[in-house]
Amino acid sequence: MRSSLARRTLGVAVGAALLQLLMITAFCWPAARTAPRDVPIVVTGPGSAAVAQRLERERPGAFDVAAVRDEAAARAALTGRDAYGAIVTTPSGPKVLTASAASPVVAQQLDALARGLGGGAADAASPAVQDVVAADPDDPRGAGLGALALPLIMSGLAAAVLLTFAVPAAGWRAPGAVAFAVLGGFGAAGVAQGWLSLLPGPYVELAGAMALAILAVTGAVAGLAAVVGRAGIGLGGLMFLLLGNPLSGATSAPELLPRPWGEIGQFLPPGAAVTLLRSVAFFDGAGAGRPLVVLAAWAVGGLVLLTVGGLRGRVRDETARDREPALV
Known part of the structure; x- marks a missing residue:
């Protein structure tokens, strides 16, 4: 008896240690290896070809x-x-356009x-830098938006x-999940936008995006x-917390994470x-478009699994009733 308990205790300790190593690797490795990898930028102007060649020579593999055709097209991109x-070359010198709302980290690198x-000197010869799509002034580094992803995922797991x-009946868990998503989405959007002022934009659309997530x-x-x-709960936690959260690129950008993990992270909630x-x-x-499809696929897949689980439970209940001895 004691030897069995000792083996079980040792097994739990070893399993917990392995899980700890997995968590440290999952959360620290992407952050420690953050670097630009084929970050898409555009160039335009009479000297754009020379700029592209210089970037490839000095920062190989960093930028795509x-x-x-012109600055208007660069801004549209x-x-x-x-x-x-974007880098816009002009007779008076190059001009750099950024979009810190897409990634403050990439904007800083640009x-x-x-x-x-x-x-290399911050003087009059340095190119002008213009932030075309700026991050929220109350969250200029995107730290609040990056931190928002984790509570959304953790609350979804908790629910x-x-x-x-x-809820014993699996079939009833589906409307429960939908109700929680709607309430949670509108509540989280209200806090993020109204109180914390992390996100601009239309409230209803933001709430819908959070509800879908x-x-x-x-x-x-x-x-x-x-x-x-x-x-299944453990499997979901591993996929979404230990894998999906550090690979989300929430605090940086998918193109800054080691390959192919940044791209894989975009296919997780x-x-x-x-x-x-x-x-x-x-x-x-x-x-x-793509994140909408990804989130909708996970949501529909989950509801389908809940429906299957509900049907299986109903069949088990009916089979159990049929096997009960009839009362005389």
Whole structure:
């Protein structure tokens, strides 16, 4: 008996230590390896080809440079979320355009790039830098928006756990998940926009984006639990917290994370939610298509799993009733 307990205790300790290492790796590794990797920018003007060659020579692999016809097209690329920045060459010298709303970290790197184009000195010879789509003035570094993703995911997980244990019928967990997502989305948007002033943009659209993100997490985790049991909760936590959250690019940008993890993170609810919120809040919905599809797919998939779990539970109940001895 004692030897069995000793082995179990040791197994739990080893498992917890491995989980700790996994958590440290998941959260610290992307942050420690943050660097530009094919960050899309555009160039235009008579000296744009020379600028592109210089960037490739001095920062190989850092930027994915595309040429556009003029400054208006460069600005459109930024407002349409096709690029993070632009370099406009003119007879009087280059000009750098940024979009800190898309990523304050990338905007800071482009500021440094502008100083490099001007010879590295912050003087009159340095290119002018203009923030075309600026971050919220109350959250200029994007720290608040980046921090918003984690509570949305954690509250969605908590709701899935509560629904799983408090609502016996899996079929009734689906309307519970939808109700929580709607209430949580409108409540979170009210706090983020009205009180904390983290996000501009239309309130209803922001609330809808948050509600969809919450439903993607709550529905998926509750659905997994309905089909595979309590292990589904652990699986959802691993996917969304240990994998999705550090790979979301919420505090930097997907292109700054190690490959291919930044791209993978955009197919999980945390990354898709942050991208969608940026698009709705700052870019009039530009670039919202893919994150909308990703979140909707997770939400619908979760509701389908809840429906399957409800049908299986109903069949089990009917089978159990049929096996009960008839009363004479």
